[in-house]
Amino acid sequence: MKKKIITSAFSNLYTDQRIEKVCRTLYEAGYEVELIGNDWKGADPMERPYPFSRIQLSSGSLKTAYFEFNWKLYHQLKKKADHNTILHANDVDALLANYLIAKKLNIPLVFDSHEIFSEMPAIQGKMSQKIWRYLEKQVIPKLKFMITASGSYAKWFRKKYGIDPVVVQNAPKKQDFTIEIPENNPKILLYQGALNPFRGIDKAILAMHNLEGVIFKIAGDGPRKREYEELVIKEKLEHKVQFLGKLKPDDLRKITVTADVGMSIEENGGESYFYSLPNKVLDCIQARVPLLLSNLPEMQNIKNQFDIGEIIQDHQPENIAAAVNKILNKGRKSYQGELEKASAAFCWENEEIKLLKVFENASK
Structure with a gap:
């Protein structure tokens, strides 16, 4: 009996191709997949072969939205997860709720770092950077299963936190190239x-x-x-x-x-x-x-x-x-x-x- 996987991300899910590919692969491999995102910046209609939901956020700013999401995600995971569950957190902004539930229930957590969240340009030199760095430092060294999107990211995490992530690049599916190359002008x-x-x-x-x-x-x-x-x-x-x-x-x-x-x-x-x-x-x-x-x-x-x-x-x-x-x-x-x-x-x-x-x- 394959386990249930609950995948979560601070994302409206609609354009996140990495999450879509990962969930589809796991679903096609026979896992029972459930996906949780949020409605930050809209909630476009979408179809998936597995259940998904979006946490409704009332926050007006991104800073408070992160806290609200993790608080609500924690309570959702508490209801949905059991001893037959693998939790799957995408990026540091969904990590805390997953980590706390994984610890509480003693169940596996797979962390997928799409980027180095604490080093993104948008938060450099801000108070929020210190918070994300603190969270990374407290949680990442304790993780058993981690994947990341590039070999260079993996080296960075290894050097910084002593963890050895598996590199899963965000490549598209193989396309057979049969089209005629257009002669564009311009x-x-x-x-x-x-x-x-x-x-x-x-x-x-x-x-x-x-x-x-x-x-x-x-x-x-x-x-x-x-x-x-x-x-x-x-x-x-x-x-x-x-x-x-x-x-x-x-x-x-x-x-x-x-x-x-x-x-x-x-x-x-x-x-x-x-x-x-x-x-x-x-x-x-x-x-x-x-x-x-x-x-x-x-x-x-x-x-x-x-x-x-x-x-x-x-x-x-x-x-x-x-x-x-x-x-x-x-x-x-x-x-x-x-x-x-x-x-x-x-x-x-x-x-x-x-x-x-x-x-x-x-x-x-």
């Missing part, structure tokens, strides 16, 4: 993901002054959206930059596959960014789209294995433009052989084997 440079600071988006907008016959499409939403829209107007680049807004995962995939160049030029906005392997890199690899990359460890590591694009010299707009032109001059077709090899290496089918092993061990 060519398409694509950014997909959250519109947050330190993503190089503003620098890429300025780089459009140095790019002819190219349109920059920005798919996503986030706190910096208005600032970037204003920058486009100020620089008179409305004819060269398009904001596509937040897209459903399926709609985004249809856009990704049409791009000539995908972009992941994160800046060093602290250790969480520095050691990350952004989802968009792996999404573009599966869509067989060459990439414009920054010189951060995980991206450098992929580039060393497979020639899937170009690494920018720095974040000067003219150097970004030069790297884009280099990819466009070579052409998307010339990268296909290496992208094909990379797509076989970086796919969910490889990652889920490691994921299932962790839950098998937790079941024992």
Whole structure:
């Protein structure tokens, strides 16, 4: 009899592809899966083959929302969990409630750290950073089962807390690439993901002054959206930059596959960014789209294995433009052989084997 897994996350669940893939893999492996999120920033309708619910939050600010969520999550887990349950917490903002219930019932807890939460740019230098660091320090060294999203993250946690996480990268499912590569005119440079600071988006907008016959499409939403829209107007680049807004995962995939160049030029906005392997890199690899990359460890590591694009010299707009032109001059077709090899290496089918092993061990 397979155990019940209760997965929880401070997330409205709708666009979180990692959680969706993890839960689907566990469900298809025969576990009884239940998913708990919240309604922070909306609660779009969605369908899943397993039960899910969203905790309603009345907090007006993120600070209080974290406390409210963990308080309500604790009481939900207390009702739902029993001795046949594995708890599965996603990120530090869902960890405390899970840890307390796991300890109370003496049941296994699997912690999945999608990033280094206490080192994210949004909380650097704030009081909340001290609280999250304290929580990490108190709980993570006591955990038995942990997974994380990149090899560099795993090294960081090992050095900091003496725990050895299993690396489960957030790769998409393997896609058979059969479409005809479009002959775009103008060519398409694509950014997909959250519109947050330190993503190089503003620098890429300025780089459009140095790019002819190219349109920059920005798919996503986030706190910096208005600032970037204003920058486009100020620089008179409305004819060269398009904001596509937040897209459903399926709609985004249809856009990704049409791009000539995908972009992941994160800046060093602290250790969480520095050691990350952004989802968009792996999404573009599966869509067989060459990439414009920054010189951060995980991206450098992929580039060393497979020639899937170009690494920018720095974040000067003219150097970004030069790297884009280099990819466009070579052409998307010339990268296909290496992208094909990379797509076989970086796919969910490889990652889920490691994921299932962790839950098998937790079941024992």
